[in-house]
Amino acid sequence: MRKEEKSGQIFDLTILRRIYGFLTPYRGRFWMLVFLIMMMALVVPLNPLLIRHTIDTYIFAGDYNGLSVMLLIMIGVLLVQGFLQFITAYMAGWLGQTVIRDIRVQLYEKILMLRLKFFDDTPIGRLVTRTVSDIETLNDVFSEGLASIAGDILQLTLIIGVMFYTDWRLSLISLSTIPFMLVSTYIFKEYIKKSFTEVRMAVANLNSFVQEHITGMNIVQIFNAEKLEYEKFVKINKEHRGANIRSIWAYSVYYPVADVISAAGTGLIVWYGSREILHETLTLGTLTAFIMFINLFFRPIRMLADRFNTLQMGIVSTERILKLLDSEEYVANNGHFEADNLQGNVRFENVWFAYNEEEYVLKDISFEVKQGETIALVGATGAGKSSTINLLSRFYEINKGKIFIDNVDLQDYELKSLRSKIGVVLQDVFLFSDTIENNITLGDKTITREKIIEAAKLVGAHEFIDRLPEGYDYNVMERGASLSVGQRQLISFVRALVHDPKIIVLDEATSSVDTETEEMIQNAIAKLMKGRTAIVIAHRLSTIQNAHKILVLDKGEIKESGTHETLLERNGWYAQLHKMQYKEFAS
Template sequence: MTKKKENIFDFVLFKRLFQYIKPYKLTFTSLCFLVLLLAGIGAATPYLTKDAVDKGIELNKPETFLFYIIIMLAALILQTIFQLVFIYYASWLGQSLVKDVRIKLFNHLLRFKMKYYDNSSVGVLITRSVTDMERIADIFGQGLFMIFRDMLAMVVVFMVMIYIDWRLSMIVFVMLPVLVYATRLFQKYMKIAFEEVRTEVSNLNSFVQERITGMKILQLFTREKIEHENFKEINERHKKGWLKTIWYNSFFFPIPDLASSIVIGLVAWYGGIKTIEGTDIQGTLIAFIMYIPMLFRPLRQMADKFNTLQMGMVAAKRVFRVLDTTSQIDDKGTLVAEHFKGEIKFNNVHFSYVEDENVLKGISLTVNAGDTVAIVGATGAGKSTIINLLNRFYEINEGAILIDGIDIREVTLASLRTQIAVVLQDVFLFADTILNNITLNHPEITEEQVQQAAKEIGIHDFIMSLPNGYHYNVKERGVMLSSGQRQLISFLRAYVTNPSILVLDEATSSVDSYSEQLIQNATDKITKGRTSIVIAHRLATVKKADKIIVMDSGNIVEQGTHVELLKKKDGYYKNLYEVQFLQEEAVI
């Protein structure tokens, strides 16, 4: 099988990226005009030097020489000003463009299914959203326009040199094909190297992000030495990737300098012979010696800028790969749920996280409006999956989920989730104030409403006991609070939204007795008068439930009240009660 030839530059990808320039057409056009001006002014300086020598020095006319010096000074000042404006707005354009792409990417990420995040590395997504975006900005700030400027400067210099003396020009141009070939070869290998570098950067970011997040586990299980060795290995691969690019740079960059020096020597030799023969070419010789670096140096600079361009294109390719991923929940519902009565039905629902590995195996259940239903069962029975499906974090494989007789797929996703509040076992808090963690910056929820809600469920005093009260910053993931305190914040977060349906993954095994009492009081308050589904971990919640659903291996094996289920001889719930809940009651 023949390997498909890979282009050095992906024009299709660049064309797609170029679409984001449309809002900034005026800036882009102005930059192109500045490139033309800079190329013209740059090529004019050696020509003015030639005329200053030929018409001023050789003809012994000091005033003419002074005139050319003033013109050259003015050209230098203009070139400096234009260069400053050019560099600033090229970078401005790059940052403006990447701002738009980053917003689009983040908005895209916000709508992915949970399944996408189950299979994706957080570190890689952070790399796409931050580091890769900066590389895309460099395409315009340090790559594209710089290459265009250098190429145009070379063309103008090439034309002026032929106009001045075509014979000397031939000496110079004989070296150009070699440099052009070397440049293209360099670009080809650099693209491959940068692909490898971006991969290793993503791997490194993923590794570091995961280890820092799980630092407590690493230290608890004394994994420091092992992880240190793992980090050394992945860091070594990262270093080798960069060293490969450095090797290519080190090999290529001296070539233009060597070629320039050789050509200057040949021109000086030829000019010296002509001068000895009596030909008056001093001004032309000086101009050519100035022009040669202007012709050869851009080749080196273009190779360097092409590195930047290649890295940006590699980054753009990876970002667009995420943007092209279609992993959103199918939000085609037309009904806007303003309020649910709260009747929930699962009709023969099948679901699997992994294909052909069913987690729910055709379950059917009914939760009456206003009832509190407790779900019990062993780990992996499918209890938390019911929460995920009710909120449409995942799509069911078969069957239907109805609320008030309406298939939840017919309801808009936003309104569905607004009416269902969830308190998870693993509480996530942002590095922000308690108030913002409760309201999640919802503009219609005021601090007064939050305080009133906190008083109603009995946790206002706990919050006010913290420094700055509701404005206490809990830091990243809420590390400044205990697990019980974080759970209380999550209860209040759910309560202030006044949901029609409440789902609780009620876990208090790791909280102190004071927090547990507050959580129990909060549970009683927020479940009162609304449909509630509780993954029950405590006997008190199980006893109070209007219905208990017992699950095992993705099936509902028993349903009924606490008393009804205890009457079943050798029943699953009765066994669970005797093994787990009675032990809890004995401790209490």
């Protein structure tokens, strides 16, 4: 069992304090809810006492006037009790939904700030479980947990006190079945705690599997793996079903057992009370009241077991949520330099970087590119090209060395300001299920439609966008599924350009488009790079022949650097890559 899936302790004061901390903006409503629950606990024992008084004082005496008055009083008490039940249920539900809304927003804000390495190591489905299912479980803590448990305990205490005050002998007989109820409740609580933990694990695994395989459905179908993946899903779904059935089985056993024990207590009261009535040492009103008391007494006990399990699962979910909220896996944003006047001079000095400790993918990388220049990174897959540009936007932190922009250490820049000046176009273009305009602006209201159209015309995207049914308001569907690869690539260019970056990063930006589209993009790039620093990664060496400098990377090291002509003359690494690619195109 994963460490994060283990059950927490119900009375973990640290976790309970953190849970209460979520209630800080709504403390007034929370304590009002507690007060109303306490009031309801005080009202509940009144009904048996009123019925006892009515039977013994008015019914046997034939006092219809008194009986009518008592009936009105009992109706009033029932109305008050009903109102209190309504208002407490509504307030508990409102409080729970409001708090989890706040927590979900806080959690999603945290996720947005996490560094990419965190997402490399964490299944997305598990994050979905934290953001949706675990927070819903926490809702039960506020709506059915803390305050309700306090109300149930108070109600039990009051009922026991009233019972002993009314008749201590009947009270002892009534409570004689309590040990059996407590034992069965404890066994149920322990079993259901284990089964609930299994359910949470099964839900997380199911979410992870479904999210991952729906996202990669094209790979599944390309390799005819539908049957294999179906069998995996059936197995995971079977585990989910089994975990839920085990919890259902526990409830199916516990509640009938609890009802039998409650009925046994009632039977003992009726047997003993009837005998005492025959001996005229007990009144019928008192016996009737005790029958009602025993039902009122056992109901909170049954509910307490469920509420404690709810609280326990809430503690487990809270631990997971807090682990994510407290995660230090984020890029420290301690810089104070604003990038408003960024020129675009980039310098790497002896940079070492590893995704995993000591497994360096970049080794002692040093280079410089001045404002307005274009530098190209080439090399085989895994050479470290993409890692180099990921460091520039601080998606990952370097292990050793320094990176400077305009002679300012990269870490001294305010992160949002820095990234606003770096435009990135990736090989694998991601588009959200939204309009083309929103995919370009990403919600930036300062970018006008006119600016979008201007940038689209420059890269040659305006013509195809204008032909779409709703133009720039056309919904591209999830991941841009309704567009071709080339169209998605062109939109990503527009997205990068409308933000007016000082540094442009192109990661295999033209590798997924046809020759005609590539030529159009290259012409647009030539115009747009003027005055901007460009870092280009490309397999097609023909697209970077005009770069001011080309770096040849292999296994994280710079093997060669120079212009296209210079590197060809050296007849080294670059020349070999050029010859190999020339043969590929010639064949």
